[in-house]
Amino acid sequence: MGWILVTSATVILFLQNYPLYIRSVPTENELKFHYMVHTSLDVVDEKISAMGKALVDQRELYLGLLYPTEDYKVYGYVTNSKVKFVMVVDSSNTALRDNEIRSMFRKLHNSYTDVMCNPFYNPGDRIQSRAFDGMVTSMMIQVC
């Protein structure tokens, strides 16, 4: 169960609440993002248990999860294999539409699948795929 946290951004990919991949565009306050992501993990777990059969679904975490002053939006996504992608987006940007978020998650998922296809990648390792990095970078540049 991995997590990917993307903010505007930070990307954290977690496996069973262990981070698999972390990426932030504004490198400051990264710990704060990590903290937010961890708290949002609980939310995601809640949603997973509540979802039942619909496993693969792009969800939106509470927009109100974060401090109102921070004005962040945290989005979550879970794959069939319980890998969680968490994206934290700065709301100061023009609010991204849901479709954009969904497409971003889809791209993340596809890239993650490609990473999994690599036999040298052991599930649970930190993701060091350059292709994955490139994809995330391009995505975050797009967002920011």
Added chain:
Amino acid sequence: MEAAASGGCGSGPPLLLSEGEQQCYSELFARCAGAAGGGPGSGPPEAARAAPGASTAASGPVADLFRASQLPAETLHQITELCGAKRVGYFGPTQFYVALKLIAAAQSGLPVRIESIKCELPLPRFMMSKTDAEIRFGNMAELHGTKVQIPYLITEKNTFKRMDDEDKQQETQSPTMSPLASPPSSPPHYQRVPLSHGYSKLRKSTEQMHPAPYEARQPLVQPEGPSLGGPGAKPLRHQASLIRSFSVERELQDNNSSYPDEPWRITEEQREYYVNQFRSLQPDPSSFISGSVAKNFFTKSKLSIPELSYIWELSDADCDGALSLPEFCAAFHLIVARKNGYPLPEGLPPTLQPEYLQAAFPKPKWECALFDSYSESVPANQQPRDLNRMEKLSIKDMADFPVPTQDVTGDDKQALKSATDEALPKDMSEDSATPKDSNSLKARPRSRSYSSTSIEEAMKRGEDPPTPPPRPQKTHSRASSLDLNKVFQPSVPASKSGLLPPPPALPPRPCPSQSEQASEAELHPQLNRAPSQAAESSPAKKDIPYSQPPSKPIRRKFRPENQATESQEPTTAVGGPASVATVKPHPTVQKQSSKQKKAIQTAIRKNKEANAVLARLNSELQQQLKEVHQERIALENQLEQLRPVTVL
């Protein structure tokens, strides 16, 4: 001497030595003969200059050489016996060459038999003994300075061992590099230098080289004969000839020798090597190497896991978790380059792209015997051109090839499956299906396939996933409708055109085959000769598997049309019906007017049959799709279950 040895092997079987082999063997022989007198240490220089016409090679150096081949003692005994040395009591040139060939065969995994040396073999590989290193090192000292830049690939474990023991720079010039035989222009200089360096290191660090980690396969002993130069070169030559190296070394040489190719270009020898390695992992060259198998194999190269992971990322273009032959060659090449010190590129170089690799190198080896005639007729340069036709014929080919390989069995399901599996895996991979699914799917048709990689390549190149749409094209290209057109064009083109659209992609396949069944036997020989019958043959083949009863006489009429459209994929099995058809058209053409109606009726019948076949195909495909989905779900569940175990 080579000529004498190869031409006049009196006591042994006729030896056919390639040029590279001749050079290598003559060097080795000279070395052993020369070293007989002065002992191993001082032998090489004299041996290098020793006249190759030495009649015998002393048993001492020869034994050392054989031991250096890393073969078990029992194998060496067998080789010695087979080559006739024991019989005559000495190692004459004939015996020596036979022995070397047997060594190469044994290292390639072939049984030690006289028959083994009759086929094409790579050069035998020998681990250089430390004594030679001394000589080389002394001679090559001055050369080192000039050519230090070139890191050489060392794939053996000993390389790493040396690396640990000695400084890295030396290690990069490790001795495993041996200039490749084929490019005479390859500059010997830097080859020599690293070799000597390596040898000296070898001498210091290890008593004996370890066998190559890559399962001692396909050693490329590169005789330096043609490109030798200078006194220092000679000892190196001997060393080089005895040292196994990756073909990438040649590539490095190419680079340094101001070849126009960049370091990422795979030379022919390298490609052969890679293909052989591929075969060792996966007998079917058109199939895939699974991720785990490739991982084990590449892990032997001692590169770090992140680097290997990155190389995999670069080379697995379609991200399916498996390596096809061009992907494997690209990955292997990257590994070799990396081990020689080249930094990994940011992206897959254009010369390593699968499409480029497939087009750049002919694949005669990949063709099975069945398709030899076809494959030879499609050299590499023609492949791109054939692609266009292939696209049309792709489906047909799919059906053709599986059918011939299956010997035109009535197993229409299997043929269908192979054809559909061809399409399915590609679709699955595109859909990012679980790697296992795509691998298994790919493996299934691949393993079953027709060893004709040309089709796969065409499929890959032309229509990367071979979705059903290509099938219709194929059928149209050779479809009976086309046949009708041609047949009836002079008389009633309009009526035929009406018939053309209806036949869906598959129908032609089933229809013609059935008609062929009866006339297959007689048609076979004729068809083989007619390359243009490929189109006909494919439909014929398909029909046969589908076991539908077509009308044979009408089928024959349509044969000739296919000739014009199809290209050269005559399959032996399919050839039969087509050939007969070709013969018949001439008389029938004259009676076109009277037969038009019959033809129309036949076409209608065929279309109905085709519809039935298509419906069946559709249901089968649906079934397969369901199964694949279930597999995927099962695999994902397994993955889920396994994950907690691995992480925690």
